[in-house]
Amino acid sequence: MRILTWNINGIRTIPQYHPWNTLKKQEAILDHLDADIICFQALLAVEMKTSRQNLSKDIATPESYTAFFSFPAKKTGYSGVATYTRIIPQKAEEGLTGLLDIKPPLAHEERISPIASYPCHSPVEAEGDGDGELDLKDLDSEGRALVLDFGMFVLINVYCPNDGTDAEDRIKYKMDFHRLLSERVKRLVELEKREVIVVGDLNACASLIDHCEGEIVLKKLKLKGAGDAAVAEETFWAEKEGRHWLREWLIEGGGSMVDVVRRQWPDRKGMFTCWNTKISARASNYGTRIDYILITPGLLPWVKAADIQPHVKGSDHCPVMLDLYDQLPGTEEPCQFQRMLGTNAVEVPRLSSKYWDEFSGKQRSIDTFFGQNAPTRKFASDTQPASPISLSPSPTPSSQLSSQASSSKSIGKLQLSQPVPVKRKQSQLQVSSSCKKAKLDPEGQTKLSSFFSKPKEPAKPMTVQDDDDDMEDEDYRLAVKLSLSVDAKTTSSSSSKSRSAWKALLAPIQPPHCLVHNEPAKELTVTKPGTNKGKNFFICSRPVGPGYDKGRVERDREDVDPRYKCNFFKWSSEVKREALRKET
Structure with a gap:
């Protein structure tokens, strides 16, 4: 078992x-x-x-x-x-x-x-x-x-x-x-x-052997005068x-x-x-x-x-x-x-x-109330037998009787043996009045006729004509052409610089290399509550291990094992600023 x-x-x-x-x-x-x-x-x-x-x-x-x-x-x-x-x-x-x-x-x-x-x-x-x-x-x-x-x-x-x-x-x-x-x-x-x-x-943790830093801890305890391993173990348990x-x-x-x-x-x-x-x-x-x-x-x-x-x-x-x-x-x-x-x-x-x-x-x-076997509420109308449904025009004001006379005559009275959806056609009079109304809509609102009109031809290039003899002034045309050319070059240069700036700003951050192993660092995000929560930072990409570099405050240099994570740290914002400086 x-x-x-x-x-x-x-x-x-x-x-x-x-x-x-x-x-x-x-x-x-x-x-x-x-x-x-x-x-x-x-x-x-x-x-x-x-x-x-x-x-x-x-x-x-x-x-x-x-x-x-x-x-x-x-x-x-x-x-x-x-x-x-x-x-x-x-x-x-x-x-x-x-x-x-x-x-x-x-x-x-x-x-x-x-x-x-x-x-x-x-x-x-x-x-x-x-x-x-x-x-x-x-x-x-x-x-x-x-x-x-x-x-x-x-x-x-x-x-x-x-x-x-x-x-x-x-x-x-x-x-x-x-x-x-x-x-x-x-x-x-x-x-x-x-x-x-x-x-x-x-x-x-029951023993030094059950701790990843056991050997390093044992070494430190001996240096502090703990003596043999048994005394070191006792000191470890007492911590x-x-x-x-x-x-x-x-x-x-x-x-x-x-x-x-x-x-x-x-x-x-x-x-x-x-x-x-x-x-x-x-x-x-x-x-x-x-x-x-x-x-x-x-x-x-x-x-x-x-x-x-x-x-x-x-x-x-x-x-x-x-x-x-x-x-x-x-x-x-x-x-x-x-x-x-x-x-x-x-x-x-x-x-x-x-x-x-x-x-x-x-x-x-x-x-259970929303599943396939959900109970259904019964109304009084559910127990009554189905009867033919009579559809007739609803009563309308006298002002609308004349405009709907032809429509009401054509619809008449309809008898159905079972409930089915009824599609009501719009009368010709209503369609025409709707179209007229669409054309009279104020400027700025899409008109119904715009969906059926032919597309407008592209505007022809503007030409400069002489007031006296309707002849083109070659000098004037040349001046305009040169002006447009200079503006185009200026606009193109400005646009190119703008694109480069935006490209550099929005480009993904290239990870820096850690100082000990010279390997690309990995990016993490601060999740601990505080002023830095949500900020990104880079650290060494190597895994931690016994003797990894925790920094001089927490780890003696002779105890550092270079096979594992080094103490490299850099904020992502700092890496970004350095990249932008290089671009400019």
Whole structure:
């Protein structure tokens, strides 16, 4: 059995990428991922870009899968997780605190844990002096966790807050969420003796080997007196609270969880799961490993394989997978969830999207009123039998009776057995009066006669005649000819200069060459809010990589690797001005 986790740009954006754009349905996309349980998380800032109201039936309830979703209660589109599974779980819940619920509320037997085991019924103290208890309701308000009970283990699909901000409130929120997550798992393991699998984007780096700048960071730490590699690692974990939390949660740091992918590949370098696609970092594998599958030690005998899937595109993250044996090697004991799958006796938990009113037939969507089977309103006239329609001229004022006498006599009274469109011809009298009216229209408005008149002949060249004998004055003609010739040359020269100026102004900017590699630079646009938003600039076209030139302020010269992007930068407006100066 395979479990797969993937941080995606959005459920509805996957089909924009290859090979997903060749697959017509969400179920085909899920099948292509080739996993029994698929866990999606959303990316910070772009996120799922959706909510329950915007999900189509194809995405919410694919036929071969049971789907579960968690959306943020605030900051719509800010975060979210989704789990699709071919194996029906015994129970399902949203959130980690036990405070989130559905209507009607979950019964005691529908909950994964006993009431006393939830953090909301035994307060969790926040870290630090004077911080008090965690604000559990707020921590569960961003749609960051789904918990499914498969009997053999409890699966937690989680999306931890990003630590790429210096805002104190978000840093505190991130650390409080980490503490809540580890506390929920701790109680499942210690109080309920359950096996747990945590999958998702933890937004933290567990080791120097999982960071693209690991070797450079290690070198700097040693120069600062960190000593050997072990001390350098400790310093690296201490730099950010998220790293420190993750390291302490793992067995290597004295915790209870196993990083199963790293356990399978202990010395593998470059095993990254996330890259900055805005700077083409994926091409050079300049990334970090922040997507994990963590398991409790009791599940280790069941592990068949674990790995990342960097070849799968469609996001700035790649999927991470875990394969479990269907039965333990050397034994005949099958997995509990495999027995469940064979008997198919488990009822789908009420959190599933299949019970949503809009997909269960309890609620009609607005598009049903406009589809092929849309209900039609019946009017009283619809029930009356069709009768012949009598068409006769409408009553007209006495002043118009004389002008329409001939027309009304010719039309008469018409009897039709069924409604058909009737074309009314314009009388000769009306046509003639219309033509006369067109000719009398004021100057400047197109006349009807202009559409039927012959085109005017081009005007003949003006000739100069002598007043006395009607003979051409040769001297005068020559003077006129020379004058026209000079004007033409002047106009031609001026027009040529004008065209050249406009051509230079509107011509596409030729990219400058970077100073280190002497290669054409690439043009980008500022998207960050501020005074420079929307402006274009040029940078080195080479991809980033370990040791790329960040500038003297951020990168020591001895650490710069010239194979990667140099520090070249130039505003497009400056390049344009330089090109115009050369033209003039």
